[in-house]
Amino acid sequence: MQELISPDPQVSVRHQCELLDLCRGTYYYQCAPETDENLALLRRLDELHLEHPVYGSRKLTVSLRREGRVINRKRVVRLLRLMGIEAIYAKPRTSLPAPGHQIYPYLLRDLVVRRGRIRSGVRISCMCPWPEGSCIWWR
Numbered sequence: 001m002q003e004l005i006s007p008d009p010q011v012s013v014r015h016q017c018e019l020l021d022l023c024r025g026t027y028y029y030q031c032a033p034e035t036d037e038n039l040a041l042l043r044r045l046d047e048l049h050l051e052h053p054v055y056g057s058r059k060l061t062v063s064l065r066r067e068g069r070v071i072n073r074k075r076v077v078r079l080l081r082l083m084g085i086e087a088i089y090a091k092p093r094t095s096l097p098a099p100g101h102q103i104y105p106y107l108l109r110d111l112v113v114r115r116g117r118i119r120s121g122v123r124i125s126c127m128c129p130w131p132e133g134s135c136i137w138w139r
Helices: 013-019 024-028 036-051 057-066 073-083
Strands: none
Touching: 013 024, 036 057, 036 073, 057 073
């Protein structure tokens, strides 16, 4: 935020913050640097992710605990987000049709229900090798 506000003798910092709808604390705030312990954890998490890219936060927490580190999952999640690391896993692709797949229309889209308990059913017939007339019908 300090890029937007300049110490100008004509316009005070307080007035500039007011114009930008910011608290003055936001202008003066400086982020605390990461501790040496967190930097070591970040380095180790990066190494573990390179060794096992399918491990998520739970498995990485277990791996770090087996190494003798006292750490909880929330901290691992925060550090992974800080580095932009995410486990590799199969993501759902439910809304993408397969190539060449025919998309069938939804036949009940314009159906107006005027009374309750409308019976809906589908009648399915089959082509069967049995003599004619012995085919089974479902309702």
